[in-house]
Amino acid sequence: MSASLDKGVRVLKEMIDAPIASYFSSCVHCGICAEACLFYTETSDPKFTPIHKVEPMRRIWQQEYTLLGRLAKLVGLAKPVTDEELGKWKELVYDSCTFCGRCSAVCPVGNDIVYMVRKMREGMSAAGHAPEGLKGAVTRTINIGSPMGVKLPAVKAQMKHVEADYGIPIPLDQEGAEYLVTLSSMEIINFPEYLGAIAKIMRHVGKTWTLSSEAFEATNAGMQIGNSDLARVIVARVVAGAEKLKVKTVISPECGHAYTALRWEGANLIGRPFTFKVQHIVEVLDEFRAAGLLKTEGMETDRLSFHDPCQLARRGGVIQPQRNLMKMVAKEFVEMPEAGYMNWCCGGGGGASSIEEGEYLRIEAFQVKKRQLDAVKPDRLVTACANCRIVLEEGLEHYKMNLPVVGLTETIAEHIPDPE
Amino acid sequence: MDQLQFLTWVRGPGLNLALLVFVLGVLWRLIEIYGLGRKTDLSAPRHVPGASGWATIARRSLPAPGLLKSSPVTYIGGYIFHVGLAVVVFLFAPHVALVDALVGVTWPALPSQVIDFATVVTMVAMVAVLVDRHVKWAKRFLSTFGDWFAWLLTFLPLLTGWLAVQHLLLPYTLMLALHILSVELLLVCLPFTKLFHAFTSFGSRWFNGTMNGHKGVPV
């Protein structure tokens, strides 16, 4: 057994806990999870059946933690997990899983399959079978500070731009501010309007906020690749930044997985509860709305629909706030079939969008999004995740659909009246 | 061993042995699985009504939104045969009498014609899900020997019981003995096959419901 395989198997063994053992014991091979997974429904290839994606882990569980499996192993009847096999599983564990969690929402015996895939990735990356695209993103995050290689000077340059465009100063490292605003690289590079929108909204509601020079990047490629040690290093930066500036709340940007990394995995990664609150920007805006602080004027008159990022809605429990906000500014807000809790993934979550060789799969999988969109024919699509936005744009372009995609925060900010 | 001796054995030592393996097997498996434990979640919980393990145990008994249409045989066949099995196992007069004799608890039974009908319907539903397992891609792909075996283990008691009551194929005594034997086989194998989901699906639903409930998602 090669050293890396040995390590991978050991990590997989460590990952197995009571929920996973219970899930494997419960599976009745009914195939219902397949019908919920966009990679199966859009390709009809049964290898993309969610529970099959964790098959090597099942065998390790069986051989290590069950009486009969151990007996079988003892007499040489068990099929060991091989390096070659894990290599083949890369496509199943990474390229064709976006952590969207639809499978976990439907399994009749209650299996949380995405929980299992997340753990499976720990073993895969330990065994050296993670995709190159993700490996690069992790290395850049650890060494440079962001998956896209963005450094502080780039952030500062953007701050300057925004200050010039909006005439609002962008606070940096302001101790005692109420909110620490974090960003995703995607926003720093592709969507500068996000930062401008934040500045405008914060001035409007009269809240103190700041960026941090050490904790500007909210995304976590360590979590996506399945390496908790690196994920911890990355999340610890945000924790350190937030605690140093003594903020009350860290705002996760328009990014789905950054929210999961900060809101749900973060405390578990660093091994202690946070001393601050974590909220997605959409939750914060809805709080401002509910408190009567956020007052918009005017309405968008074209037909708008909203794409729920999986990590925000199904995996994060934030479903109503974005709808409250949409209704503030959209005259005609149409919901796609299955929107909200059961919304279909854009096809590029969970790090999948950084896997080059998985592109053909994303394009195939996008057909379900196309059907959802065709059913309501919006003029513009609003979302709250920069990654969804990029993946959606790629899919729309491929299928020659002329549909602009915009962020919710900037859409709201456009309706904030200028101060007298 | 003649038919009567065979029947006497399956009713006496055979049944005791099967029950012993069943009880010990179930206990062993439960410890083997749930003894692994899990880490406590340190993230700040979000409280939402209906987002809990117990709620998910109940909620997952219904088809997930949109899935009934894509897996109709699995769902409808599955409902019919699970309910049918429960009816036949627990509401057939001789079964009620057996439980009464063993542990002294009793409840009203259904008329035998109703049980007859339920048995046939259950068997038809089981055949339907078996055919579906063969024709539906993802299901067929996932299927292993264990799936066909578990199906057979469940089907045999139904078939032999029905044949015995109808006095078909074999003499009643022999068929009844085979019926009891098939139940014993089921009991012995249940803890070690996928049939164990009869126990763990509650645990799985609870874990899924609790862990996502922590996030305020009623799964």
Ligand code: SF4
């Ligand atoms: S839906 Fe659940 S029980 Fe059915 S095959 Fe998938 S994991 Fe197994």
Ligand code: SF4
């Ligand atoms: S999480 Fe989503 S993409 Fe991954 S297996 Fe489940 S349904 Fe498929």
